[in-house]
Amino acid sequence: MARGDMMKGFELYQPADLDNALSLLDKFGEESWKLAGGQDSLDWFKDRAKQPKAVIDLGGIQALRGITETADGIEIGALTTLREVATNAAINAKFPLLGTAASRVASPQIRNQATLGGNLCQDARCWYYRYGLDCYRAGGNKCYADSPEGVNREHCLFGADRCVAVTPSDTAVALVALDARMVVVNKDGEREIAAENFFIGPDVNITRMTVLEPGDILKSVRIPATWAGARWYFEKVADRNTWDFALVNVASVIKLTGSTIDDIRIVCGGVQCVPRRLTVVEEVVKGSVRNDETFELAAQSASRGATPLNYNHFKIPLMENLVRRAIRDA
Amino acid sequence: MSDDMNNSGPYSASPTAVSTRSRTSRRNFIKGVIASGATVSAGGYLMTMAGCSSDSGDGGSASAPAPGTVERMLVLNVNGERRTVDVLPQETLAMTLRYKLSLTGTKLGCDRGECGACTVLIDDVAYNACSVLTHTLRGRNVMTIEGLAAADGSLHPVQQAFIDELGPQCGFCTPGQVMSAVALLKENPRPSRQQAREAMAGNLCRCGAYDNYLNAVMRAARGA
Numbered sequence: 001m002a003r004g005d006m007m008k009g010f011e012l013y014q015p016a017d018l019d020n021a022l023s024l025l026d027k028f029g030e031e032s033w034k035l036a037g038g039q040d041s042l043d044w045f046k047d048r049a050k051q052p053k054a055v056i057d058l059g060g061i062q063a064l065r066g067i068t069e070t071a072d073g074i075e076i077g078a079l080t081t082l083r084e085v086a087t088n089a090a091i092n093a094k095f096p097l098l099g100t101a102a103s104r105v106a107s108p109q110i111r112n113q114a115t116l117g118g119n120l121c122q123d124a125r126c127w128y129y130r131y132g133l134d135c136y137r138a139g140g141n142k143c144y145a146d147s148p149e150g151v152n153r154e155h156c157l158f159g160a161d162r163c164v165a166v167t168p169s170d171t172a173v174a175l176v177a178l179d180a181r182m183v184v185v186n187k188d189g190e191r192e193i194a195a196e197n198f199f200i201g202p203d204v205n206i207t208r209m210t211v212l213e214p215g216d217i218l219k220s221v222r223i224p225a226t227w228a229g230a231r232w233y234f235e236k237v238a239d240r241n242t243w244d245f246a247l248v249n250v251a252s253v254i255k256l257t258g259s260t261i262d263d264i265r266i267v268c269g270g271v272q273c274v275p276r277r278l279t280v281v282e283e284v285v286k287g288s289v290r291n292d293e294t295f296e297l298a299a300q301s302a303s304r305g306a307t308p309l310n311y312n313h314f315k316i317p318l319m320e321n322l323v324r325r326a327i328r329d330a
Numbered sequence: 331m332s333d334d335m336n337n338s339g340p341y342s343a344s345p346t347a348v349s350t351r352s353r354t355s356r357r358n359f360i361k362g363v364i365a366s367g368a369t370v371s372a373g374g375y376l377m378t379m380a381g382c383s384s385d386s387g388d389g390g391s392a393s394a395p396a397p398g399t400v401e402r403m404l405v406l407n408v409n410g411e412r413r414t415v416d417v418l419p420q421e422t423l424a425m426t427l428r429y430k431l432s433l434t435g436t437k438l439g440c441d442r443g444e445c446g447a448c449t450v451l452i453d454d455v456a457y458n459a460c461s462v463l464t465h466t467l468r469g470r471n472v473m474t475i476e477g478l479a480a481a482d483g484s485l486h487p488v489q490q491a492f493i494d495e496l497g498p499q500c501g502f503c504t505p506g507q508v509m510s511a512v513a514l515l516k517e518n519p520r521p522s523r524q525q526a527r528e529a530m531a532g533n534l535c536r537c538g539a540y541d542n543y544l545n546a547v548m549r550a551a552r553g554a
């Protein structure tokens with residue numbers, strides 16, 4: 001059957017609690033697929049580029065839902081929809097950066113169905129890979145994007161290692177900026193991973209975008225109060241305002257005394273396989289006054305070390321400008 | 331209700347339908363669809379079977395559901411009616427509506443979440459029917475374009491406003507546009523033009539009739 005035909009059949013499981021879901025994942029291992037809102041998954045199935053035997057629908061599991069204010073910030077269940085994240089009063093009061101990033105994902109219909117967990121765990125959007133080609137990320141031994149004839153306008157500036165795909169998620173950059181923690185469960189128990197270490201590049205594992213193993217479920221995201229109420233900035237530049245993924249996006253949180261920058265976290269998406277925390281920029285501007293000189297220094301250090309491909313040189317000035325604004329206009 | 335998600339726990343083997351369903355041939359399946367009142371348009375015939383029949387090509391799983399998997403028969407609430415329908419695990423709502431329930435007002439444009447032609451309401455919120463598995467909708471209320479007009483045939487105010495403002499050109503995107511507008515006005519009966527623009531942003535129109543549609547949404551809001 002040609003590509004683009006209907007989905008291949010699979011077994012659909014709808015466990016009502018976490019324990020059942022985990023034992024199903026244990027049972028089917030690499031042949032299983034976790035389904036949340038399906039906005040990434042169903043495309044893979046329709047294109048038949050992924051053909052799991054058992055699809056485990058996480059939608060009925062209450063333990064993965066809900067937004068709770070805790071003593072130390074906010075905990076958001078992985079199954080919370082992007083619409084809920086974007087419109088939730090507590091999130092927007094404490095961390096408007098996250099609410100805003102969620103509101104910039106895809107389209108209204110997609111945000112109504114897509115979940116925060118799915119947005120963080122979604123796979124690369126490289127069109128060669130999604131077309132079903134046997135590239136490195138798909139287990140083959142070639143990169144179609146990073147080849148003389150490859151179209152790589154949307155690919156990376158940093159961290160290339162055979163694969164040059166970028167992180168597609170708008171919420172991921174916001175959560176790395178906010179120093180969030182990912183709560184992951186498997187049959188052996190629960191663990192907490194800093195958002196910054198949750199996403200992995202091709203140098204760590206070229207077939208995955210996150211540390212999650214087949215038996216792992218992302219349960220929730222904890223955002224500590226550290227940056228609640230801080231100054232913030234989010235901007236996404238894409239070809240169209242609806243649907244399109246970021247060419248580059250930026251998220252920052254800043255603490256000031258007068259106009260001196262006391263503390264800052266700043267992260268760019270669309271430039272590397274993982275959300276790129278700009279630690280050099282952070283170090284350069286900490287303790288400085290917010291003025292043109294600081295913005296210029298920040299912009300220059302943001303793009304230092306970039307290795308553009310044939311068609312994505314434009315991302316360098318784009319990234320520099322976004323970083324400048326993310327510090328100036330926060 | 332044996333097909334209710336709350337009752338059929340994760341490991342409940344389907345008590346009914348297994349034996350009959352397991353030997354359903356493609357021919358009987360088609361007969362069954364026709365007998366149950368669904369009409370199958372000639373053009374969509376093969377596609378219908380590719381998308382909805384478990385034993386076409388390599389598209390099928392084993393015919394008998396594995397223990398613990400979903401029960402294929404389910405009851406859907408569509409446009410205020412309870413409809414019993416046989417749904418494959420991998421079937422999207424758009425497929426079920428169009429090819430099982432004959433509700434062809436819901437259009438399939440891209441089948442990838444990129445156009446909004448398939449927009450329907452689920453519990454009053456807009457979703458792309460091409461991108462939701464029907465099996466995840468047990469117990470929820472689906473509303474399609476066919477369910478908007480009153481029993482006496484008078485149009486929903488949004489439909490009327492779309493006509494009054496000459497909204498559609500070719501009309502292919504129109505059902506989706508109407509459903510997005512209805513969802514918006516349920517949530518926010520007096521939107522600003524900018525709010526309406528944002529709410530309609532998930533519906534593409536190849537004819538470019540966006541301004542007419544926006545005018546129609548604002549007219550419906552004034553009248554609502």
Ligand SMILES: Cc1cc2nc3c(=O)[nH]c(=O)nc-3n(C[C@H](O)[C@H](O)[C@H](O)COP(=O)(O)OP(=O)(O)OC[C@H]3O[C@@H](n4cnc5c(N)ncnc54)[C@H](O)[C@@H]3O)c2cc1C
Binds near residue numbers: 038105118218219
């Ligand atoms: C047309 C279109 C435009 C888009 N535009 C954007 C955009 O602009 N910005 C953006 O950020 N995204 C965009 N997306 C991507 C979309 O936002 C994500 O695909 C969506 O958020 C995924 O969420 P989901 O719940 O539907 O995930 P699913 O499709 O259900 O899951 C996605 C992946 O995550 C895994 N997964 C899901 N939940 C869990 C969990 N709790 N634990 C472990 N693994 C899990 C699944 O196994 C799967 O591999 C777009 C998608 C489409 C179709």
Ligand code: SF4
Binds near residue numbers: 126129137
């Ligand atoms: S960039 Fe990565 S995903 Fe794209 S073709 Fe190259 S190896 Fe594959």
Ligand code: FES
Binds near residue numbers: 439440441443446447
């Ligand atoms: S057909 Fe569903 S969004 Fe295009």
Ligand code: FES
Binds near residue numbers: 497499502535536538
């Ligand atoms: S009226 Fe033709 S696509 Fe919108």
